[in-house]
Amino acid sequence: MxxxxxxxxxxxxxxxxxxxxxxxxxxxxxxxxxxxxxxxxxxxxxxxxxxxxxxxxxxxxxxxxxxxxxxxxxxxxxxxxxxxxxxxxxxxxxxxxxxxxxxxxxxxxxxxxxxxxxxxxxxxxxxxxxxxxxxxxxxxxxxxxxxxxxxxxxxxxxxxxxxxxxxxxxxxxxxxxxxxxxxxxxxxxxxxxxxxxxxxxxxxxxxxxxxxxxxxxxxxxxxxxxxxxxxxxxxxxxxxxxxxxxxxxxxxxxxxxxxxxxxxxxxxxxxxxxxxxxxxxxADFLPENAVSEGVPSTARVAAEYVRAIEHGDVRAVLDRMTAPDYVLVASDDMVGSPVEFGVDGMERRLEAVAGTGEIHGVEVDEPLVRGDRFAVRFTFVSTVSTSPRTGPRRAYAEISLFTVRTGRIVREEVFHQRPTAVR
Ligand SMILES: NC(=O)c1ccc[n+]([C@@H]2O[C@H](COP(=O)([O-])OP(=O)(O)OC[C@H]3O[C@@H](n4cnc5c(N)ncnc54)[C@H](OP(=O)(O)O)[C@@H]3O)[C@@H](O)[C@H]2O)c1
CATH class of the missing domain: 3.40.50.720 (NAD(P)-binding Rossmann-like Domain)
Incomplete structure (x- = not known):
């Protein structure tokens, strides 16, 4: 400029x-x-x-x-x-x-x-x-x-x-x-x-x-x-x-x-x-009690979570938004039985995702909020690392269902869709 x-x-x-x-x-x-x-x-x-x-x-x-x-x-x-x-x-x-x-x-x-x-x-x-x-x-x-x-x-x-x-x-x-x-x-x-x-x-x-x-x-x-x-x-x-x-x-x-x-x-x-x-x-639509004694409502946590992920600020989510007893329920390989992890599991999983290929883009939908839970869909486009980086691209979606307690995420359950090839 x-x-x-x-x-x-x-x-x-x-x-x-x-x-x-x-x-x-x-x-x-x-x-x-x-x-x-x-x-x-x-x-x-x-x-x-x-x-x-x-x-x-x-x-x-x-x-x-x-x-x-x-x-x-x-x-x-x-x-x-x-x-x-x-x-x-x-x-x-x-x-x-x-x-x-x-x-x-x-x-x-x-x-x-x-x-x-x-x-x-x-x-x-x-x-x-x-x-x-x-x-x-x-x-x-x-x-x-x-x-x-x-x-x-x-x-x-x-x-x-x-x-x-x-x-x-x-x-x-x-x-x-x-x-x-x-x-x-x-x-x-x-x-x-x-x-x-x-x-x-x-x-x-x-x-x-x-x-x-x-x-x-x-x-x-x-x-x-x-x-x-x-x-x-x-x-x-x-x-x-x-x-x-x-x-x-x-x-x-x-x-x-x-x-x-x-x-x-x-x-x-x-x-x-x-x-x-x-x-x-x-902030305009939520009643004042959406933040009560410094504790944000589920809708506020959900909105903040989505903004943080959109800005690629995964650290903020790990450090600030999850409770110490946070549990992640996800399958390691997208199709197997779900396993429970703690916060370290989320980090391990992020590393595992990074290890499977190069992620070119993540789209995060706006959250759906009900009571103390919210759901978010993520759509990833990635290249599988076992092929050359120029190899096939695939798209897949995950839905995470979060449970919020006193303004912190205590549980995340991840549901996968099988990847499909994209051009
Ligand atoms: N709302 C719609 O659906 C829609 C659709 C198509 C087009 N539009 C057009 O978009 C424009 C903005 O609409 P909006 O609803 O978005 O307005 P807005 O958010 O209420 O903003 C109006 C702005 O105009 C300023 N303003 C008013 N009278 C002024 C004056 N005499 N001199 C200088 N500034 C003045 C106000 O400033 P202060 O009051 O602080 O001085 C305020 O900043 C309008 O022309 C509207 O017709 C609206």
Whole structure:
């Protein structure tokens, strides 16, 4: 990342997608990241982000924030700032080289179906005509909207919402941000329009079920009456947008949002599943007693375990997450009778796995949590060492069933699948 190329300005950095963009720019090594915020005293941003006050609905407030900036990640406050959009966007386009704009998939319709999508379409039009380098990261439904359920989830049991069958391919904010960061930091996506969605279509009721599975909480979806749904929409939408939004939601119970391949095409990996989004937001969904007197719940242990394995941090699992009387139940050769080992057995087994060949990749699924137990599936791709390293590759999966006591893993039972050859 070249610092001589000027400063990155991230707007909406106190929000979900903008916050991820700022963090991911830092993770990618940028040292020149600035956030535009309306209230610096309330902004909680990672160390390393320069915070500058400014309001997108007030052109005169943007001067200091734009100083030395070449690339902007733009989160536009839609209806709230529509009237000033032409003036403010012209000012930004005049001062910077590139704008990566967080838009919505609905902005691509010939006649956007609600005022928010129409606002995004107008902003896109202004940017296209402005002469600035632009990229549009159009989002489908954000998984982050489901944080509105957090209080009901924590309160226990029932999530009430309109349109149980409203089917969306909700997207993780980390994916929207990652696509945005690529468009900011490389020259490969100037003039591109991305439709960024999650990898699967899920109804509201299905998403509540997944939140229950990942958190281990016993949850149920209950459909609101249309009048209750209208009331809830009125809390954040202007009156004239409420009926259009109701009609749009009704349509989407019959016609699902599409699933696109844009994340995979830009990032070279599939879009993150909803299950992963829930695991990344466990702290929001779990009741406060999930950590009681310093003892984490099973769901928290499960999420931490998966993150540690994903980071290749097996030591952390051995040292920190297993109890002194931990028992591993596994067969030595994947098909024989199960044998019981202690922590040393896990180390011996890891060595044995390493000795049988070269592991090229491990995929770890999100955990399924029930009571004091959780299950995780691992998929390995390896080369068998008895053949040359260029020899046949094989894939196999294991499911481990863990038992947790007072925040530590006390038992792991491993179930194997026979390896199959892969190309
Ligand atoms: N939610 C969806 O499903 C969805 C789908 C497609 C597109 N979108 C679009 O994505 C964008 C972000 O939505 P979100 O729900 O992710 O938002 P969010 O997390 O609530 O973040 C909104 C951000 O905008 C900032 N902001 C608001 N008014 C501002 C102003 N006048 N000047 C400067 N900053 C201002 C807020 O900062 P402070 O309040 O801290 O100042 C906050 O950081 C919106 O344009 C939305 O229409 C959303």
């Amino acid at each position: 070249n610092e001589n190329e000027g400063t990155y300005l991230v707007t909406g950095a106190t929000g979900r997608v903008g916050g991820q963009v700022a963090r991911q720019l830092l993770d990618a090594g940028a040292t020149n990241v600035r956030a535009l915020v309306r209230d610096p005293s309330a902004a909680r941003l990672p160390a390393g982000v320069e915070v500058v006050r400014g309001d997108l609905s007030d052109a005169a407030s943007l001067d200091a924030a734009l100083d030395g900036v070449t690339r902007v990640f733009l989160v536009w406050p839609t209806l709230q700032a529509d009237a000033v959009a032409p003036r403010v966007l012209a000012l930004i386009a005049d001062r910077v080289r590139r704008v990566v704009y967080l838009s919505s998939t609905g902005a691509g319709a010939a006649e956007p179906n609600d005022p928010v999508n129409a606002s995004h379409a107008r902003v896109e039009h202004i940017l296209r005509e402005s002469g600035v380098e632009w990229t549009f990261v159009r989002g489908g439904g954000f998984a982050g909207n489901d944080l509105a359920w957090a209080e009901q989830v924590r309160g226990g049991g029932v999530v009430r919402e309109g349109f149980a069958g409203w089917r969306r391919s909700v997207v993780h904010e980390a994916d929207l941000a990652a696509v945005g960061v690529r468009a900011l930091t490389t020259d490969d996506h100037v003039g591109a329009v991305f439709a960024v969605t999650g990898p699967e279509v899920l109804s509201q009721a299905e998403r509540v079920r997944i939140i229950g599975e990942v958190t281990g909480l016993d949850l149920r979806f209950e459909e609101q009456t249309p009048e209750e749904t209208r009331e809830a929409l009125r809390t954040w939408l202007p009156e004239d947008a409420v009926e259009d939004t109701m009609a749009e939601m009704a349509t989407m119970t019959r016609v699902s949002e599409p699933v696109t391949a844009d994340v995979a095409e830009v990032l070279g990996r599939p879009a993150l599943p909803y299950r992963r989004w829930v695991a990344d937001h466990l």
